[in-house]
Amino acid sequence: MSRITSSAPGKVILFGEHFVVEGQPAIAIAVSLRAYVTVEPTQSDEIKVYSKNFDLTETFPLNQRDSWTGKMTPVAVAAYTAMLEADKKTGLNIHIDSQIPPGSGMGSSAAVAVATVHATSLALGLQLDPRKVSDLAYEAEKVVHGKPSGIDNTIATFGGAIAYRKGEGFIQLKPIFRGVKLVLADTGNPRNTGEMVRRVLALKNTYPSILDPIYYSAGKLVVEAAQLLEKGDYENLGILMNINHGLLSAVGVSTKEIELLVHTARENGALGAKLTGAGGGGYIVALCRENDAEKIISALKSHATNVLTVNLEEEGVRKENI
């Protein structure tokens, strides 16, 4: 048993959010923002979790699993799940330091869960298959978050880009991502994923003849986008991001602040820009040529509460040599 640090990347949904709920495909990619989790076995009978981001310490007694509450419960559950797999119960100190903005739809929670399972299992001497790491993190997430799509833990585990369709699972894409960056900008308004998903589905139920073809269009768009991503055809990929954004506007999840950021990015040279995730607030994502990024970032900074520049992250969960 030893002290282990693992890290896993966050993600952005490039195409297909909302439409994915009703069986259309979506594309998500790992981004170069990672969650770092250090796990150290202790002699105690509790899991102690410290989050640097929230400057918060919480303690979870190993023999009172049912009593766990508090913000860090998902982390403790992820570690506990790995312990059960390793068949070794032990006290742990867990230290979390994440570059992924929490609550941003960038998969912060899943990246932490994946890195926690990875580090915990290694700390307990167990070398898990990546698929197993992903599955355990998913199980842990499910305990706390209901029924996630599985996109976030998959991306955090494997990195790169995936196409996903509900009921069919994942295809690993082979994206070419050179000379471009993704710029992410925060509207400053919180997302409310559940509420947005409910509203879109209600609209679809009221006007199926209008909404069904929009979903169909979104599905065709994702198929096209997957090919463009593998060809590195960024110009057309940007155009498809813009179309996808319009479809999200049509189903009612855009806002004034989102539009301001999306159009600011486009006007300043982004190849494409769209809301990412549930909408109603949250982040937008803009695809930019490297040479244009600085201008776009600077323009976005006058309207966004946070601007991040990321690359596609090829590498999924990994042990850090710290």
Added chain:
Amino acid sequence: MSRITSSAPGKVILFGEHFVVEGQPAIAIAVSLRAYVTVEPTQSDEIKVYSKNFDLTETFPLNQRDSWTGKMTPVAVAAYTAMLEADKKTGLNIHIDSQIPPGSGMGSSAAVAVATVHATSLALGLQLDPRKVSDLAYEAEKVVHGKPSGIDNTIATFGGAIAYRKGEGFIQLKPIFRGVKLVLADTGNPRNTGEMVRRVLALKNTYPSILDPIYYSAGKLVVEAAQLLEKGDYENLGILMNINHGLLSAVGVSTKEIELLVHTARENGALGAKLTGAGGGGYIVALCRENDAEKIISALKSHATNVLTVNLEEEGVRKENI
């Protein structure tokens, strides 16, 4: 032969712009902004047109029809067309005073043409069937503007609301429009209809599998909207305006300024808001309950260069008793 004043209303496209170009239906309604045209036969051998809006006088010699140029040519051509129909050539003084903002996509040009044909024929002692007035105005418009859809002259002649499909012509709708208003707000950016139409068609040719279902959705939406308009179901009509706007955003004709106005209207209580016409600039239209109109207008005024409040106009072209 006597001095006659006629007037005809402008229009807004409520649903289906752009998609109408490829055979989907559209809905346009006459609005309570009218173009007033006074025609007075003279002893001269020329048509003299004075536009109050442009503070401009232009003269068109009757015996040099081929040499006519200048901004007011469409008016002279409309009058001339009516003269040919009446089989009486005479000098005319024409005075134009329009409430319809020129270049707004609100059919200012067609309303002037319709009122000019109407007033000229009456001044020459000819009582034309409304269908004939509309056709002659269309012929006159065609000489100057290429090949218009025929929506504008139809609305200006008949008033009310129409559903239109290319190749199939018009259906007169029986709209209920009570307790609501339309608020129109100008982005201050000029439209460029030709350029926008070309861009949308180019996008459709590049991505037919993505765009075709969007057009299909837009068509279904118009059928639904026509029923809601005849029922006076404004709540759902507003929702369809929002969806329609998203589809227009998807085909690439929205802008930051358009989105700012659309979302400002919605945030301040509009039942629905969308760009109207070709996009890329121009006006947005918001459907508002009468009680909410003041708040919406006042909010729009901080962003728009012009804000107009209109009703549905039931009456088409008419002789004014002035």
